[in-house]
Amino acid sequence: MMRTILAVGTKEMRQILRDRRTLLILLFIPAFFLLLYGYALSFDIRDVRLAVQDRDRSTQSRDLVSAFVNSGYFALVGYEDSDAALARLVDEGKVRAILSIPANFERDLRLKRPVTVQVIIDGDNANTASTVTGYARTLIAEYGAVQMQTLLSTPGARLPTPVVIVEPRIWYNPQLRSALFLVPGLIAYISMITAVVSTALSVVREKERGTMEQVRMAPVGPVAYILGKTLPYLAISFTSAVLIVFAAMVLFDMPMRGSWPLLLFSIGLFLVGAQAQGLLISTIADTQQVAFQIALLSSMLPTMILSGFIFPISSMPTVVQGITHLVPARYFLVALRAIVLKGADVTAFWQELVALAIFATVAMGLASLRLRKEWA
């Protein structure tokens, strides 16, 4: 058994090494993908183009404008008084937000009268709009708090009615960089596709060329054949996954707060499951073309949409949430984020690891069942 596995594995490795192009694709394209996706996929919004309608033209109003500009979230395009001109700026896409400060802003503040500041946001992109609204709200609230303190520190000031103040602390990603949220997802996404596709293709290629039948004629059991064939690819996709992790650390300042052995173990478990899925596909597909399409679709779509990579699972409809339990990337992502971002230990995500192990076992079981049927 060992000898057969070794013979099949050696042969597979030689075949892979012979095909330099495929090897390079398997090893480096994933890291390249990370680069591409990592920069293109970002929910961060910076330098929102802002026009200001300042009807007060006071020190106070200028302070508020600088608070907006200095936050880094807004870039001042200019001042404009006329409503019509402002509307045109928005229509032409020259500005995405307008800050309108009423006349008597400074005076009302001094007189401790409530003041309303208007922020108008271009809502053609709902996501951006809601994020920008959040920024503006926070900035104005901060500005108000500062004003309140100055007033309090003036002698003889009367204590205002007590208010509850929210002081948010965002753990693990204080700057809320979406890269930190997305990169672990990308690692899962890219590794999943690579492992599923390469495994499925390597088996179906043998079916297509007839070499599989030749091997079946030899006293080689399906288990020895599968192990011999998948182990080299496991080594390669593992290397490639670790390369992506390094790339993420270098390019996107992804932290690595947890334990390396745990990270490597989780990656390995995830990849074995992915390979099992690839094998299962190879028992269904008869041509490389079909195998490639099924492998790509079945790895790409669920990992992208149903894993919590981009869309939070908790906000999906109940039925869809149920389906996400079948997507291994869902569990891997929890483990990956926990290890990398939070430095959590295994007690925090052992259930996810168990789920990954179950997925790998079931997929591997189905694949070998189907292969056994095909084999003899």
Added chain:
Amino acid sequence: MDDLAIDVRGLTRKFGDFVAVNDLSFSVKPGEVFGFLGANGAGKSTTIRMLCGLLRPTSGTALVGGLDVGRDPEGVKRRIGYMSQRFSLYEPLTVDQNIQFFGGIYGLSGERFVARRKFVLEMAGLEGREKTLTRDLPGGWRQRLALGCAILHEPSIVCLDEPTGGVDPLSRRRFWDLIGDLSSKRVTVLVTTHYLDEAEHCHRLAIIHAGKLAALGTASDLKQVFASRPIVEIQATQPVLAMEALDRLDTVEKTSLFGTAVHAVMRDTNTSSAMLAASLAASGVEVRGIAPVQPSLEDVFLDVVERVGAA
């Protein structure tokens, strides 16, 4: 009966409602070259795959090298060598790497492997080309290497499923010489082919039609079906007209086209070529040549298939 290499009794394989192989029975002696003839889809490959332990019979038994293919397919696999028309080698690997792989999966090692490797390289005429990529080898060489890999573990029975497809005539000739060598070493060779000229090399032939054994025997045995029905070859300027005219004659059983010539099978031995020529001339067919011919395997094959098809 212990010295039979292959003993098949009532072998049947169904795929759903379709009966691919229907109640086959035959036996093969050690060292015999046994050929399966049949059209595509006649059941040749299904039979060979069952004999190799690759496919379980639906019913019936087949003893290969004394082992039951239904009960001990793994044991059977150890005793046979298999090669298919696709010369299933790994094309991105070198000659040597292919030999190493097949040696590995058949569990060859040490001195035995060294000796067998040398034998295969010699047999295939590939000494000095060990490092050549298999995909760069011409068809004939690749075919011999595939045969070499299939017999690396010295099986006593070799199954060849259309081994000469797409190979030039010279290489085919050389390949059959190798099969002859194997046979002289008491290796049993089971071969399917649809090249009827090749079938002449087989010691015995089985013609399979629609999953059934339609005829079995040596090439000359099989040709005996024409002993009482001589075949006359007619060269005519318009072969199709000649065929129509011949088909109208009571003395002619049937006609078939062989290249530009027409073969007419007589109902009995009473009609001479001269009488036939006269009849043809009477119906206005221009005949350039007419003479009795020995039946070829192709005549036999067509005859058998037709009779079974009609039954």
